[in-house]
Amino acid sequence: MSVYFRVDGNFEIGMGHFVRCVSIAQILKTKYNICFILHNTNEQLISNYLLDKFNYKNTSFNNEWLSLLTKNDIVVLDGYKFTIQDQKEIKATGAKLVLIDDFTHDVSVADAVINHQLYATAADYKSKTNAILCLGANYLMIRNSFIKSKKNKVVPSQCKSVFLCLGGSGLEAETKAIIEKLILINGIEKISLLVGETFEGSKPDILKIDNRIKIYQSLSDLEVIDLINDSDIGIVIASTIAYEALYLNLPLLLFFDTPLQVNFYNSLCKVQNVLGLGLIDDVKDIDFLNQIEVLLDLNAVGKGVFDNFSPNNFIDLFDKLSV
Structure with missing residues (x-):
């Protein structure tokens, strides 16, 4: 039996869909044959996460890859561009369908739905479905190395070191604006800026701002x-990196960048060690000294959001579908 992941990741659509599919594949690889079906995915992502680790095939945008499927296989579908018609064509092969869904769309065709928004419930789904609903923090999709690295963290009384990551899609002007505000705060000794491959134009200017700034690119999971x-x-931005940082008990100041991130943003803002700052476009209006003080005053780390999460939750799901 094989599990096929139909997903893409690039600088236009972001990396989150791809990375979270990798996270599930890392859990399942000891029990199932894994194959990624890609159409327009960044070569660096393939090199970092698939090469010598998982099988993968490139496909044209039509569904000729469906000929690979048998009734014994499972397909994981993740991406905003996929339609109910795509779901029906997968199901017509006899394969089981697992839909990763962020927006409680029509899931009537799927055999299972995974939505890891922290407070998602069955009541959010209006369409009739017999699908297995795998919802909330119990089905957190983060990379295996992060799962293995969780440890207790004490909330500091003062902020000396900041981790800054606004995703892989650029946001260079917003990044620079945040840094220009952070360096004015007494006590901050280091700003660690993690950027994507396309973040190039502003690097020299940012490094000139202050010697406390360190820029990182193309890091391994363990380095992150x-x-x-x-x-x-x-x-951070409301994306996979926010979940991973939160899982490691890092207090977060949180932004969103596009309407697609609003649901994630709203759910994360309910967590006690997250302080939402709204749309990233409004960053120049934010008093970061005050917001950091408010965040640290919350003194809330490890409040049980992920207590019932286990990688075995995914293994149990796929074992159930494979019967």
């Missing part, structure tokens, strides 16, 4: 984990 663990707070 070290950056997070060495930081007192994080400033």
